[in-house]
Structures are given as C-alpha cells and as structure tokens.
Amino acid sequence: MTPPDLLWLSLTDLSWVVPLPVLVPLSAAGLALALWRHPKAQQIISVVALTVVLLASLTLLVAADQGPVVLDVGNWAAPVGIDLVADRLSTLMLTVSAAVTLCVLIYSLAQGLADGNRGTPVAIFHPTYLVLSAGVANAFLSGDLFNLYVGFEMLLAASYVLLTLGGTGERIRAGTIYVVVSLVSSIIFLLAIGLIYAATGTVNLAQLAIRLPEIDPGVQLVLQLLLLLAFAIKAAIFPLSAWLPDSYPTAPAPVTAVFAGLLTKVGVYAIIRTQTLLFPDGRADTLLMVAALLTMVVGILGAVAQNDIKRLVSFTLVSHIGYMIFGIALSSEQGLGASIFYVAHHITVQTALFLVVGLVERRGGSTSLDQLGGLARLAPLLAVLFFVPAMNLAGIPPLSGFLGKAGLLQAGVADGGPLALTLVGAGVVTSLLTLYAIVKAWNKAFWQVAPVEPAPMRLPRAMVGSAASLVLLGVSITVVAGPMYDYTQRAAATLRDPNQYIVSVLPDRARGAGVSSDLAEDTPDAELPDEPVEEEDE
C-alpha cells in the first residue's frame, strides 16, 4: 500500500484510535514513574497524555455516531481475542470523563505548585493518576467481561493508592474501609465471571448476548443478580452505599473530585451495559426501582443531616446515583436516554462541586459549616463558582440538571406503573431536599457572619481557573443540551437493540473482523497483555 492509501485508510477506518485512551495514559504512567526525579517532566507527560486521550475520545464520539467502532486486539477475531468496542454510550462516557480528568489534573498541578507538595508525594501521584484514567477508559471500551474486570482492577488499584496518599492516620483508616469493600465487590464480580463462563463458555459480551438467552432462566437470574450486586457496590447504590460518604471526604480535594465524578459512574455504566446487552428482558427492574427509590431518599436525608460540607456533598452524590438507576430500571428507550444524559451531566457537576469545595476549604480554613462563614463577601468569585454547580445539582431550570431530571420524570410518567409514579414523586422530593441541603450549606458557608475571620489570602489562579472551566463545562452541557439529548436518545436506542452491537462485533453472528485462522482457536494470547498492566500499579 502506498502512503496516501494508508492515510486514507486511517481516516476512514478509525479502529486504530480505539485503544489510544487506554494505551497512552498507561505508557505515560510508566514514563512518569521512570522520571520520578523530575516533577516538571512528569507534569508535562501527564498533561500531554490526557490531552491526547481527550482528542481521541472526541474523534471516537463523532465516529461512533455512525455505528460502533470495533478493534480486535492483536487482530484475533472476536470470540477468541479481546475486543474493544466504542459505541455511542461508551464514547460519550469516555469523552466526559477525559475532559474531567484533564481539568482535575490541572487543578492538582496548581495545588501542588501553591503548596510546595507538602504531604503529597507527587512522584507517585502522576503515574497513579494516569493508571486510574487508563483503567476508566478500559472499563468503558471493553467488549469482554474479563477485560472489564481488569479495567475495574486497574482503576481500583490506582484509587487505593490515591486515597491513602501521604499515609496520614485518618486517610489510612478511611482507605482500609474502601479497600475492603471494593475487594468484596471485585471477588463477587470474579465469581460471576467464573459462573458465566461455566454456563456459556464465553466472556465476550456480544457472544454472551447470543448465548445467555439459551440457558436456564433460573441460572440467568442468578448470574444477573451476581453482576448487579458487584456493580451496585461500585456504584454505591443503597444499601451498599455506606462506604462512600465515609471514605471519600478524607482524600485530597482533587482525588475526591475525580473519584466522585468517575468511579461510581463506571459502576453505573457497567450496570447499563450488562442490563441492556446481556439481560434485556428486564427481570430485575422492580428490584432496581426499589433500590433507586431508597438510594435517592436515604442518600439525601443523610446529606440534610450533615454539618461538614465535604460529607454533605458526598451524600448528595449517593442520592443522585438513584436517578440514574431509576432511568435504567424503566427499561424504556426514553428512560435510558435520560439516564445516560444524567450520568454525563452528573460527572461534570459533581466533580466541579468537589473542586470548589476544595477551594472553600482552602479559603475558609475548614470544612465544618459551623466554622465557615462570610465567604460571599470575602470571595465573591468563589461564591459564584459554588452557586452555579450547586443549583445545577439541585435541578433548577434552565440548567442541565433540570433537563436531565425532567427527562427522567417524563419517562417515569410515560411508564405509568405505580412504582414508577412513586419514583417520580420521590425524584421531585429528592430534588427539593437537595436544594434544601445545598441552601443550608450556602447560608452557613457564604452568608452567615464568619465565626472566625479567615486570614486574607489569594486563591491560586490556576486552581480557580480549572475549577471555573469545569463549572463552565457543566453550564455548556446546558447550552448543547438539545443535540446532546438527541445523542443520548440515539445511544439508548442502540442499547435497546442489542443486535447492532452483536453484529458489529460478530458479523454473521459467528466471527469478528480479525484475521485469526481457525487453527488458532484456543490461544490464550489475548490474556497476556493484562498482566504487566497490573504490575505497574504498585
């Protein structure tokens, strides 16, 4: 092939872009670790790597609108080799998460510059952060259940290190709980994979979608519930959510922000993917609806009771996971589309809110609402930065939170069942209680007379800048809400019709587009790349 042909091929067939969001941060992590003596070089590597990821995700976002982009890793055809699949849902999640990780990285760089990196060993921070981003991308793109597990483990291993960064007593206490709970969920996930393989003889998602309906319905239900249990712990769905508000607030602000934005959403993504593709008949819908109801209400009541702004925001995070589960449980195209929109909106808003809370802590010298005060007068820009995402979270029109909630409520009313209508009511109540909790935080932190006047200081410009750009990103979702809502509806339509996914991975429902010969039926080759990945984490 001549070079112009190659160029044309690379422009028309974008499958070579699919592995970049995993490969680039992972290689950059190795490079950053090797350059641990040169913090400046590490920073440049991280920013460049995550920018490349963002560009690749944007490319895929556009490409996937024409149909899923599939890559057979190592050119082994689908059921034998591992597939990376970028469809509308995964590329949307990927793009939003890439934008958010980049913003948080810049925030943490500014924080490091301002603080002289006291207590946070930067040499470890950058490689771990990049591995986290690679793990998130791998989970979103994986077309294979075991590869999904590996993606989860990558991001979890990285998150363990980030959560206990610096090794102070309080962080290790919170980190221990987080590690143990995550391990239990990983073990359940692995157990589910073992049983699924025993029942169907494959872990390829597309092939599973063909084979699972053929097995005994009772066994199907067991497998479905096992997967749901594993993902529900990760997504922090009540009653499996108690670990979250306890462990997140102790970490450094940027770490909490990126965890809150991404980690629970990866769990939600996994629930959407498995429920729509593998178990499309929706037998767990009632269970999910009850769980969504309890998550919303119990979560927000927890937030109302808090007196620490970081814990308060953590509880709202748990509560709003309920909305996404509600959309999934409706099992309708409308509900699913609204749910996906809500996930994208919530990633940006929740992350922005945690970053701003980090600034509040810095400016006011505390996170306790009793000790904060007068910030609206002392730092008017900070007040605006808090106010916008907070109102967005509570769902005040015309912001995107309102649009997402309105979509969910419409879908709930369209469903019309008694449980769905109860959930519509609970959604409205939760929205009001969110407003109440946020207004309480606002009154105390920004409006009440400061009990202790904080020392005058200037917030580092880059920290404010990156937090502001994330707030703006949240607002811009409102501006592009029309096209974006259409996109999520199209994504939901793809998900409701698993055939499109299956055919793109396994044309003729038999074999993928890779070139492996029939002789190579039983190669374990595709598993090999997984191992070095894990070793880099520790």
Place this chain on the structure above:
Amino acid sequence: MTLALSIGILVAGGVFMLLQRGMIRIVLGFIMLSHAVNLILMSAGVTSRRDAPLMATADPATAADPLPQAFVLTAIVIAFAITIYMLTLAVARSDDDTEDPS
C-alpha cells in the same frame, strides 16, 4: 465433590476472617476468598487431567480449556498485588481498633 467442599470451607473461613477487626486477619480472609474464587474459575473449565492445549500437538477433544487458566493466572497476579498493598496498610496503621478503648 472435593472441589465443592474446599470452596465451601474457604468461603466460610474467608468470610469469618473478613469480619474480624484486625487488619492481618482481614488480609488472611481476603486471601482465602480469592483462593475460593480461583477454584471456581478453575472448575469452570474441566477439572480432570487433560492434555496441554498446544496447537500443533493437542487434539481439541482431549486438550484442556486454556481460558479459565488464563483467568486464574490474571486473578492471582491481581490478588497478589492487592495483598501486598493491604499488608502495607496494616503496617502503616498501628492502631487498627482491635482493642476496646474503654
């Protein structure tokens, strides 16, 4: 049968240890649980003795299924790394609530 019994004993012991307060016991519980899951993964393939699954020599009818073995291998590596990490947590935190404060 032996396999099922071993898995049962490992899970029971693992859950019991995981519910203890000391970090070292939790780590031991985690190791037992991950061994139990590894055995389940192994049993997803055929557990009786089979030929090595080498393309050139083996007959697909008598060769072992390599995929569960690859799963277990990956799971062992991951569990090993996490175990080490948990042990460092146990060392870093001398006070693990094992004693009654009163």
